[in-house]
Amino acid sequence: MSRFxxxxxxxxxxxxxxxxLLAGSMVAMAATEGGGHGGEHGRILAPVLHPDTFATDxxxxxxxxxxxxxxxxxxxxxxRGYAAVILSAITLWYVWNLPDGARLxxxxxxxxxxxxxxxxxxxxxGKIFSLIGIIAGIYALxxxxxxxxxxxLLYNAGALGxxxxxxxxxxxxxxxxxAVSSVVLIWARRNPESEAxxxxxxxxxxxxxxxxxxxxxxxxxxxxxxxxxxxxxGEGGLAAWLILIGFCLNxxxxxxxxxxxxxxxxxxxxxxxxxxxxxxxxxxxxxxxxFTGWEILAVAGVVMALYGVVYxxxxxxxxxxxxxxxxxxxxxxxAGVGIGTxxxxxxxAAHAVSHILYKALLFMxxxxxxxxxxxxxxxxxxxxxxxxxxxxxxxxxxxxSISGFPLWNGFISKSMVVAAAGELHWxxxxxxxxxxxxxxxxxxxLKLPYxxxxxxxxxxxxxxAPVNMVVAMAVAAFFCTIMGVAPGLLYAHLPYEVHWxxxxxxxxxxAVQMLLFTFFVFYLFIPKxxxxxxxxxxxxxxxxxxxxxxxxxxxxxVGAVFDGAHARVHALAxxxxxxxxxxxxxxxxWPERVESDEPGYDxxxxxxxxxxxxxxxLIAFGVIAGWRFLG
Amino acid sequence: MKLKTPSxxxxxxxxxxxxxxxxxxxxxxxxxHHGWWSAIPGWWSLFGAAGCAAIVIVSKWLGHVFLQKDxxxxx
Numbered sequence: 001m002s003r004f005x006x007x008x009x010x011x012x013x014x015x016x017x018x019x020x021l022l023a024g025s026m027v028a029m030a031a032t033e034g035g036g037h038g039g040e041h042g043r044i045l046a047p048v049l050h051p052d053t054f055a056t057d058x059x060x061x062x063x064x065x066x067x068x069x070x071x072x073x074x075x076x077x078x079x080r081g082y083a084a085v086i087l088s089a090i091t092l093w094y095v096w097n098l099p100d101g102a103r104l105x106x107x108x109x110x111x112x113x114x115x116x117x118x119x120x121x122x123x124x125x126g127k128i129f130s131l132i133g134i135i136a137g138i139y140a141l142x143x144x145x146x147x148x149x150x151x152x153l154l155y156n157a158g159a160l161g162x163x164x165x166x167x168x169x170x171x172x173x174x175x176x177x178x179a180v181s182s183v184v185l186i187w188a189r190r191n192p193e194s195e196a197x198x199x200x201x202x203x204x205x206x207x208x209x210x211x212x213x214x215x216x217x218x219x220x221x222x223x224x225x226x227x228x229x230x231x232x233x234g235e236g237g238l239a240a241w242l243i244l245i246g247f248c249l250n251x252x253x254x255x256x257x258x259x260x261x262x263x264x265x266x267x268x269x270x271x272x273x274x275x276x277x278x279x280x281x282x283x284x285x286x287x288x289x290x291f292t293g294w295e296i297l298a299v300a301g302v303v304m305a306l307y308g309v310v311y312x313x314x315x316x317x318x319x320x321x322x323x324x325x326x327x328x329x330x331x332x333x334x335a336g337v338g339i340g341t342x343x344x345x346x347x348x349a350a351h352a353v354s355h356i357l358y359k360a361l362l363f364m365x366x367x368x369x370x371x372x373x374x375x376x377x378x379x380x381x382x383x384x385x386x387x388x389x390x391x392x393x394x395x396x397x398x399x400x401s402i403s404g405f406p407l408w409n410g411f412i413s414k415s416m417v418v419a420a421a422g423e424l425h426w427x428x429x430x431x432x433x434x435x436x437x438x439x440x441x442x443x444x445x446l447k448l449p450y451x452x453x454x455x456x457x458x459x460x461x462x463x464x465a466p467v468n469m470v471v472a473m474a475v476a477a478f479f480c481t482i483m484g485v486a487p488g489l490l491y492a493h494l495p496y497e498v499h500w501x502x503x504x505x506x507x508x509x510x511a512v513q514m515l516l517f518t519f520f521v522f523y524l525f526i527p528k529x530x531x532x533x534x535x536x537x538x539x540x541x542x543x544x545x546x547x548x549x550x551x552x553x554x555x556x557x558v559g560a561v562f563d564g565a566h567a568r569v570h571a572l573a574x575x576x577x578x579x580x581x582x583x584x585x586x587x588x589x590w591p592e593r594v595e596s597d598e599p600g601y602d603x604x605x606x607x608x609x610x611x612x613x614x615x616x617x618l619i620a621f622g623v624i625a626g627w628r629f630l631g
Numbered sequence: 632m633k634l635k636t637p638s639x640x641x642x643x644x645x646x647x648x649x650x651x652x653x654x655x656x657x658x659x660x661x662x663x664h665h666g667w668w669s670a671i672p673g674w675w676s677l678f679g680a681a682g683c684a685a686i687v688i689v690s691k692w693l694g695h696v697f698l699q700k701d702x703x704x705x706x
Binding site for chain 2: 311
C-alpha cells in the first residue's frame with residue numbers, strides 16, 4: 001500500500017482527481033445563475049471612508065523617522081541600534097494617538113498638499129508599519145552598519161509617508177524615498193550578486209515610479225486635482241491605468257513582480273525584514289485606497305496566489321522561496337481589493353497586518369540560519385534542527401500562521417478574503433485561493449523547514465544566534481499567536497465594522513482537514529521536494545537576458561563613439577596646432593625656416609600681436625551689444 | 632532527522648487521524664455552505680491531498696520543461 005501511495009501512478013491519479021474536481025466546480029459555477037466571475041450577486045463595494053475631518057497642526061509620523069534617521073548619525077555607533085528601536089516605538093505611540101479625521105494641508109506652488117490624512121484605513125497600516133519597525137529594529141540590534149540603520153528608518157518613513165499622504169504628489173515623494181532607501185539594504189550586503197540585484201531593483205522601481213508620476217500628471221491635467229481618492233471601477237482613463245500599473249509594480253503583481261524574488265534574497269539578513277514588510281504592503285494600501293472594486297485585481301490576485309506557489313516548488317534559495325510566498329500572500333490582499341466588498345477590504349487589510357508579522361518571522365528565521373551557518377540554499381542545508389530548536393520552533397509559528405492553522409493569525413485574516421469570494425459565489429476565486437493555501441503550507445510550513453533544519457545531515461554546526469535576533473522572533477511570534485487566539489484585537493482596528501467569526505466549527509474543520517491531508521501527501525512527495533541547484537526563469541528574463549546586448553549598445557557603444565570622437569578631435573587639434581605654429585610657412589616664396597639652435601620664430605612672441613585684434617574686437621562687440629541692450 | 636517510510640503503526644495513526652477529521656464535522660454544528668462540494672464527504676481532505684499532489688507535479692513539470700535553468704543562466 002505504502003509503495004503504491006509513493007508511486008508516480010498514485011500521484012498522477014491524484015492530479016487527475018484534482019483537475020476533475022476543479023473542472024466540475026467551474027462547470028457548476030457556470031451553471032449557477034449569477035455565479036462566477038462577473039456575477040455581481042449583490043456585490044456592494046465598501047464605501048469610501050469619510051470621517052469627520054478637521055485641520056490639525058500635527059506633523060506626519062514620517063517626520064519622526066526622517067529627522068530621527070538623520071539625527072542618529074550624531075550618536076555613538078553602539079547605541080544607534082537602540083535609538084532606532086526607540087524612534088520606532090515613539091512613532092507607534094504617535095500613530096496610535098492620531099485622531100481619526102485629522103488633516104494637515106499645506107500649500108506648495110499653487111497646490112494643496114495633504115501631508116497627513118488620518119482615517120481608519122491609514123491608521124491600521126500606520127500602526128503595523130510602526131510596530132514592525134520596532135521588531136525589525138530589535139532583530140538588527142547587533143549590527144553596526146550606520147548606512148543600514150539610517151536607510152531602514154528612512155524606508156519606514158517612506159512607507160508611513162505614503163500611508164498618510166492625502167495627495168499624489170506627497171505620495172510620489174515618499175514612494176521614491178522608499179525605493180532609494182530600500183536599495184541600500186540590498187547593496188549593503190556588499191557582494192557582486194547583491195550589487196547587480198540592487199541595480200536591477202532600483203531601475204525597475206524608478207521606471208515604476210515614472211509610470212506612476214505619468215499617471216498622476218495626466219490625472220492632474222484631466223481633473224485639476226491631485227487628491228488621492230478612489231477611482232470608480234473602470235473610470236479615470238489612461239491616468240488611472242498608469243497609476244494602477246505603478247501601484248501593481250510595487251505590489252509585485254505578475255508580470256511586474258520578478259524584482260522581488262530577485263532582490264530580497266540578496267538583501268542583508270536584517271534589511272530583508274524591512275523589505276518583506278514594507279514595499280508590497282504599502283502598495284496594497286494604495287490599491288485599497290485607489291482601486292477598491294476593480295475586478296481585474298480579483299483575477300490578478302488569484303493568479304498571484306498560485307504563481308507564487310508554483311515558483312516556490314522550484315526555489316532552492318530559502319529566502320527566494322519566502323519571497324515567492326510574499327507574492328502568493330499579497331495575492332490574497334489584491335484579490336480582496338478586487339472583490340471590493342467591506343468584508344473583502346477588511347480581509348485585505350487584516351491579512352496585510354498578519355502577513356507583515358508572520359512573514360517577518362519567517363524571514364527572521366531564515367536570516368538566523370544564514371547568519372549562523374553562512375548557507376542559504378536547501379541543497380546545502382539540513383540536519384541541525386536539534387542545535388536550533390528555539391529558532392526552529394519560532395519559525396514554525398510563522399509557518400503555521402501563514403498556512404492558516406487555527407490558533408494563528410493567518411487563519412483569522414486570510415479566511416476573510418476567501419469567505420468574501422464565497423459570499424459573492426465567485427467559486428473560481430474561492431477554490432483557487434483555497435488551493436493556494438494548500439501550496440503555502442506545503443512550502444513554507446513543510447518543504448522549507450524540513451529542507452533547512454531537518455532532512456539530510458550536512459554536518460552543519462551553526463554558531464550561536466545573537467540573542468536580539470531570537471527575541472525579535474519571539475515578539476513577532478507572540479503577535480501572530482495573540483491575534484489568532486483573540487481576533488477581536490485585530491478586527492477592532494480594521495477600516496469597516498467586522499461581521500465575521502473565523503472560530504466556527506465548519507471553518508476550523510475545513511482548515512484542519514485540508515492541512516492534515518496536505519501533510520500526508522507532502523510525506524509521500526518528500527523525495528520530489530528537495531532543492532535542486534537551479535534557478536527559475538521569471539519575466540525578468542525580458543530585461544536580464546538582453547542586458548548584455550543593451551549594455552553593448554547603450555553603454556559600450558556610446559562609450560566607443562565618445563572615445564573615438566575624443567581621439568579624432570585630439571588628433572585634429574594636434575595637426576591644427578602644428579599647422580598654425582608658423583603661418584609664414586603658408587606664404588609662397590617666404591624663406592624656408594632654418595631649423596637651428598639659434599632663436600628664430602617663437603610662437604609665444606607672435607601670440608600677443610595675433611590675439612590683440614581679436615580681444616579688442618570682442619571687447620568692442622561686448623560694449624556695443626551692452627549699450628544696445630541697455631539702451 | 633530524515634522522515635522515514637512510516638511503520639505499520641504510523642500508517643494506522645495516519646489513517647485514524649484522517650478518519651477522525653473527516654468524520655468529526657458530522658458531529659459538530661453545520662452552517663457554512665459555499666457550493667456543491669459541501670455535500671461531498673471529506674471534501675476538504677480530498678482537496679488538500681489532491682491539491683498538494685497537483686501543485687507538486689504541475690510545478691515540477693513546468694520547471695522541467697520551461698522554467699528551471701542552470702544557475703549560470705544569466706551570466
